[in-house]
Amino acid sequence: MSEVRIAAEARTEFGKGAARKIRRADKVPAVLYGHGIDPKHLTLPGHEVLLALRTANVLIRLQGDGVDELALPKGVQRDPIKGFVEHVDLLLVKRGEKVTVEIPVTTTGDVNSEGLFDQQAMSIAVEAEATHIPTGVEVSVEGLEVGASITAGDLKLPEGTTLAADPETVIVQVIARPTEAPAEGEEAAEGETAAASAEGESAEAAE
Template sequence: MSEVKLAAEARTEFGKGAARRIRRADKVPGVLYGHGTDPVHLTLPGHELQMALRTPNVLLSLSVGGKNELAIPKAVQRDAVKGFLEHVDLLLVKRGEKVSVEIPVHAEGDLAPGGNLLEHVLNALPVEAEATHIPESVTVSVEGLEAGASVLAKDITLPSGVVLGIEEDAVVLQVLAAQAEEAAATEGDEGAEAAEA
């Protein structure tokens, strides 16, 4: 788990106009909340934050007015067209504290022959982990799985100290039977019926 240091500034201006001015200066408005404290409105460096958010559940070490705080991203708003950061909500965390997060699920290996499809029922797995030891992702082997097979949450090996945040029997991945042949056969039947008519 990577920890990224960012210098943040406390923000006193609010509203759309203030947010636009912040973005024009290549910065991002944000809010830091948690642990029963009052929300702190921040201005964060745009480029550094964008780079940090490429890592899922990145741990941010924020320097705010001479005080250091640890936070994880909770909600990120991006411009729908250009993709730049518009606003970020950060959750205050402490070392040793457990937090609920979602970690990406990656599949590796080849399915059994037959043109079957792998469906990601869950792209991210809800887990509970120590704030400073959140895994970046989990990898699941689907080598040789046949149509109809599924990978349940309990089948995924999690790093030490990480526990599932969902039911053990929840389906994460499943293998679907190839349907291209069935569709072609159905089209052939329809063509024959049309010819008879």
């Protein structure tokens, strides 16, 4: 995984008013923590942060104001309406150390025509080196029959990556297609036919 370099400025003003002022300048308040250090309060350029966060588990190289560290985003607050980043929590990481992260699970292929594909988990927790986090894991569902399933333990993870989730976690399952219910007109016609048939039988019995 490549690093994204982002300039960091030390932040000395706190509170809602200070945060609003930072955002008006198209910047993002952030906190860097981990490895037993005192949390470092930073200000980051908003546009660069927004672009970096488009990549899952992006590795960020923070540089500036006495800071030169690697970090992973661990908490991101966004504006619920406009979607811009309001605050970022960053976890300090070191080369060679392992971290637990969620990576996306994508599927390829098509299940048997008699079944419906149902993906239960869109991501899975794994442990990997901080500087070698996989972008995701791919699994084939080609030809799977109704009743078949794929669990976390079935996934083929990249080298150097181990599963951190319960191996019995269901990722994908194939369910039967629902039977089609008759349309309203068909139901009415069937009801009329049945009623007519019953009337005919009653008349025959009376004769």
